[in-house]
Amino acid sequence: MDKLNKDGLTEAQFLANYNADKYKKPAVTVDMLVFTIGNRSSRSIRKLPDKKLKILMVKRRNHPYIDQWALPGGFVDLDEGLKDAAKRELAEETGIDVDREEIYMEQLYTWGDVERDPRMRVISVSYISLVDSERIELCPGDDAGEACWFELQNRTVSEEKKIIDGGYILKRTIELKLENEDQMLSSLMMITRTVRGSSKKVEKKILNSDGIAFDHSFIIEYGLERLKNKIEYTDIAFNLMPEYFTLTELQKVYEIILGKKLLKANFRRKIEEMVIDTGRVRKYAAHRPAKLYMFNPEWDKSILE
C-alpha cells in the first residue's frame, strides 16, 4: 500500500504537496424547485376549492437580473454536500427547513452552459422538492428580498415537424407563466429536437424571458416534465398532500400535474394500493362526506434513489 507515483512520491507525500488551486475552477451553485398545490379562493360555498400548482421563487436584490425572480439557491460551501447546500440555501432564503419538515427532495439535473451566468462560469445542480403548502410557513430571511409562491402554467404554443432525410426536426415553442396576486412572469422557450437515424440532438433556447432570472425557466420546465413523468409510476404525489386527505383531493392533484381530467373510478382503482382508509371522514359542505385516507408506507416499487 505504499506505491510510488512517477515522481517517486507516496500517496501521503503526494496529497501533502497537492496544490488544489493549480487550475481555475468554476463556481458551483444549487437551485431548488419547490412545488406545492395551493388553494384558489373558492367560488361558491357548495363547491370544492380550486387548486393550482405553485412554485416558490425569490426576488433578486442584486445584479445580475436585479428585481427579477429566481429559484431559491446559492453557492455551495467547500465543506457541505450538495443536498445540504440546497437545504441551507432554502432555509436561508425562505425559512423552509427540509429536514425538520421531512420534505421530499430529489436531484433533478445539472446545468453547466458556459454563458449561463454573466458574473462567471457557474455550474448549478438543481433539486426538486414537493411540499404540502398548508404545513409550510414562508419567512424569507435577509439573504433574499422576498420569497413568494407563483401559480405555474406551461403550454405548448406551437409545434412544427419537418421531415428530413432519415428522420425529422421537431420545433416546439413552450410558454411558461408564473402568476400571483401582483406579479406575472413569463418565458418563451424553443426546444428543437433533431432525429436522424439513431442519433438524436436536443437544443434549447430562451426566446423571451420576462421577470425570470438566468436560465431558470429551463429548469422549471424540466422539473415540470419530471414531475409529470414520475407521478405516473411513483408515489411522489403524496408529498404534496397533507397527512389525511380525500381521494378527490388526491385526484385533483394528479389532474393538475398531468394537465388533464381523470375518470374517478379508474383513478381510484389505480391508487387503491397506495392508500389506507383511516375510517374518518371530512365534511365539506352540502354533500356526502368523503372518507379520509393516508399514504400506505408499505407501497413500494424500487430501491432507486
Next chain:
Amino acid sequence: MDKLNKDGLTEAQFLANYNADKYKKPAVTVDMLVFTIGNRSSRSIRKLPDKKLKILMVKRRNHPYIDQWALPGGFVDLDEGLKDAAKRELAEETGIDVDREEIYMEQLYTWGDVERDPRMRVISVSYISLVDSERIELCPGDDAGEACWFELQNRTVSEEKKIIDGGYILKRTIELKLENEDQMLSSLMMITRTVRGSSKKVEKKILNSDGIAFDHSFIIEYGLERLKNKIEYTDIAFNLMPEYFTLTELQKVYEIILGKKLLKANFRRKIEEMVIDTGRVRKYAAHRPAKLYMFNPEWDKSILE
C-alpha cells in the same frame, strides 16, 4: 434597464467589479460511463456468440488510487460545457470521439459528497454513453495509462427488511464485478433505505472496494440501474446495436441488461414498431437465416432530453 443595486452600481459596473474569486470553489469533474455489448468467444460453431455487458475503465497513473481503475473523466475547463468536457476527456483518455461517431450520451447524476476525493473537494457530473463496440476502436492517449473494457456484473448478495414503527428499513448488499482477460475488480456496497410514514431516506456505503477508484462503483451501479429502467420504455438499446441487426441479437441485448430471459414471441411484439425490416438476411451457421432489421427513426415517445 439601468437599475442600480444597493451600492448604487449599474449592472455593467457591478459586473466589471465582480470578484469571481471571493469564495473558495470546489473542483468540478465529469465522469463517463461507456457501456457496450461485447462478444465472448463462441463455444461451438453452431451456436450464436455469447454476449456480455461491458464498461470502459481507465487505469490511474497517479495518486490517489494509483494503479486502480476509474471511469474516464477529468476536470472541466472554464470555457467548455459539461457535456463537451466529458467528450473531450473521453477522447483524450480512450480515443473515442462522441461527435464523429454520433454516440448516445445522457447526463446521469451529480456526485458531491464532501469526502469523495482525498485531494480536495470535487463535484462530479456523470454521463452515460452507449456504443456499439464493433464500431469503436480504443486508442488510449497519454493522459491515462490504459483504457480497457471490463465485463460487468452486479448482483444482490443479501437483503434484509426490518419493519419499524410506521415503515421499514431495507438493507441491500450489492456486489459489483468487473472482469477481463487479466483483471478482476470488485466492490461491495450497502444501500440502506429507510421508510417511515411518507418520508424516505437512502444511504449508500462502500463496504469494500477492490481495484475501483473513488466512489466510482456507486456511479456504475447507479448507471446500471438507469440503463435497466430506460431500456423498458425508451429506444436506448439501439445505441448498443450495429446499424443492421437480427431480432435475436436485439433480444440478447435486452436480456443481458435486464438480467433475465424473455419470451421470443412477446419480445418481438413489443419492439415491432421500433424496427424496420431491411429485406436482407444474415446467415450465421447451420440453421435458418435471420432477417436483418434497422431502427425505425419514426418511433418516438417524448421530447424529453
Next chain:
DNA sequence: TCAATAGTGTCTATTAGACAGTATACC
C-alpha cells in the same frame, strides 16, 4: 327536493405473459 360531491359495478379495449407450434438453414 336538489345541487353537489362521494363512491361502485361492469363492459370493453389494450397490453403483457405463457406456450405450442411451424419454418429453414447446413452439418
Next chain:
DNA sequence: GGTATACTGTCTAATAGACACTATTGA
C-alpha cells in the same frame, strides 16, 4: 435426419379506459 435457430398463432391474465349507476349530505 438432426440440430440449432428463426418465426408465428393463439390462449389467458392483467391493466387501462369509458360510462352508467347508486349514495349521502345540508341548504
